[in-house]
Amino acid sequence: MKLNKPSSVLYRHEMNLVRVTVVLLFFIYGNLKWFAPEMHLVDTLTHETWLSFLPRWLGQDGTSYFLAVVQAAISVALLGGIVFPVLGITGGLAAIASALITLNLLPAAMSESVIGLALKEILLASAAAAIVYFDFRVFFQQRLVIIE
Numbered sequence: 001m002k003l004n005k006p007s008s009v010l011y012r013h014e015m016n017l018v019r020v021t022v023v024l025l026f027f028i029y030g031n032l033k034w035f036a037p038e039m040h041l042v043d044t045l046t047h048e049t050w051l052s053f054l055p056r057w058l059g060q061d062g063t064s065y066f067l068a069v070v071q072a073a074i075s076v077a078l079l080g081g082i083v084f085p086v087l088g089i090t091g092g093l094a095a096i097a098s099a100l101i102t103l104n105l106l107p108a109a110m111s112e113s114v115i116g117l118a119l120k121e122i123l124l125a126s127a128a129a130a131i132v133y134f135d136f137r138v139f140f141q142q143r144l145v146i147i148e
Helices: 008-032 036-046 053-058 060-080 085-109 112-147
Strands: none
Touching: 008 060, 008 085, 008 112, 036 053, 036 060, 036 085, 053 060, 060 085, 085 112
16 A cells, blocks of 8 residues: 655644644733733743843733733734744744743742743644744745745
8 A cells, every 4th residue: 555645735734733732821821921821920920030120110010011012913823824934933033932930930939839830831842843944944935935
């Protein structure tokens, strides 16, 4: 039995499913930052860490609001990557940076409640890396078609 090479259209649809899932997670977790329980978690994560300047500059609630806006911008960039691969690359790199920053802050607030957050960030970073790889390929394929 001979297996056929997978279609690039199918691969594109699969990556868009991953992309939409990451967008939904960023959108949901970004919107949660507008409410008190998430604000408390943000205060815990930024207290006595290298991000402790954020509450001084933006205020206690302002830090959470700022992070909500950043996560919304990442969601929009990732979603825009479906049409414009450069936006997908930018959003994917921002998502990876966001995950790495959050993972860097976790030892300061280590408890059993942050284990789920750590796993979520690791999964988001790996999904974002796949999106960046896919969008780089699409971007350079489009550039080659334009040049030829």
